[in-house]
Amino acid sequence: MLYLIAMPTIESIMPLTQGEIHVWSAHLTATPEQEHQHLAILSAAEQARAARFHFPMHRQRFIVAHATLRLILSNYLCIPPSEIIFAYSPHHKPYLESANPRLLQFNLSHSHELAVFAFTLEHAIGIDTEKVQEASHESIALRYFSPQENRDLQQIENRRRGFYRLWSRKEAIVKAVGKGLSIPLSSFSVSFNEGIETLELENEPWSLLSLPIHQDYETALASNQTIEKVSYWQLIDQLPKLDNVSRFCKL
Numbered sequence: 001m002l003y004l005i006a007m008p009t010i011e012s013i014m015p016l017t018q019g020e021i022h023v024w025s026a027h028l029t030a031t032p033e034q035e036h037q038h039l040a041i042l043s044a045a046e047q048a049r050a051a052r053f054h055f056p057m058h059r060q061r062f063i064v065a066h067a068t069l070r071l072i073l074s075n076y077l078c079i080p081p082s083e084i085i086f087a088y089s090p091h092h093k094p095y096l097e098s099a100n101p102r103l104l105q106f107n108l109s110h111s112h113e114l115a116v117f118a119f120t121l122e123h124a125i126g127i128d129t130e131k132v133q134e135a136s137h138e139s140i141a142l143r144y145f146s147p148q149e150n151r152d153l154q155q156i157e158n159r160r161r162g163f164y165r166l167w168s169r170k171e172a173i174v175k176a177v178g179k180g181l182s183i184p185l186s187s188f189s190v191s192f193n194e195g196i197e198t199l200e201l202e203n204e205p206w207s208l209l210s211l212p213i214h215q216d217y218e219t220a221l222a223s224n225q226t227i228e229k230v231s232y233w234q235l236i237d238q239l240p241k242l243d244n245v246s247r248f249c250k251l
């Protein structure tokens, strides 16, 4: 049975058990003091990436997203956020190499002011969020969506929303597989399905679900396990505090 449970506070974090998926969202704004504190827990490589952003707003979003990822991970792994070491697949998907006794898998997506994070044990996971925008995306759909998806899109009333629904679902799968856009987006089809959709990609079955996280965004989750239980924490207006770190140790 499928259920999405919205958790009221960060204090209600529960252990992540086999077969479960935890999803978190965060609002990517911070005071200058918070930004400074969050920058300090990033690695030298992440700090260097942050420094390369031209616009302060983009730099701040990057810092908050990556510091929040470290803060959430530190709660699962029981290690300080600054000590988490990421490794990267050949297609740049980040994963945990050390201090990861139960093979915690994660994925991150950010769009405008929203970041979403997904965590599970021992299975590949991908998440994607896209802000629904005004512009028309017909040419992008023709270029990147499959003929079937383009036909489906023509059948629905709200094509703008439909475009982002399909895009986020396609990106979530591609991100779960981890091969990025080396998998041509037009080579497979997803649907507008409200429930769980299963499809095969790269010789593996994948489970796909859109999540109603924020009305202005389309968000989708994909994994190579049957998605059954998704628990959700919203960090909007309550960035994880640095002194909360490792209080829960939930693995």
Ligand SMILES: CC(C)(COP(=O)(O)OP(=O)(O)OC[C@H]1O[C@@H](n2cnc3c(N)ncnc32)[C@H](O)[C@@H]1OP(=O)(O)O)[C@@H](O)C(=O)NCCC(=O)NCCS
Binding pocket: 091, 092, 093, 094, 107, 108, 109, 110, 111, 126, 127, 128, 129, 140, 144, 167, 171, 174, 175, 176, 177, 178, 179, 180, 181, 185
């Ligand atoms: C990873 C990718 C598939 C998605 O990127 P995106 O949708 O732009 O960005 P998201 O915010 O959802 O995800 C980025 C995060 O995913 C993670 N990531 C990076 N490479 C990844 C990969 N190969 N697989 C899974 N996750 C990856 C990183 O944590 C990254 O965060 P960072 O950039 O802050 O370090 C990327 O390859 C890409 O280039 N996308 C372009 C999208 C596009 O052009 N679509 C055409 C229209 S349909």
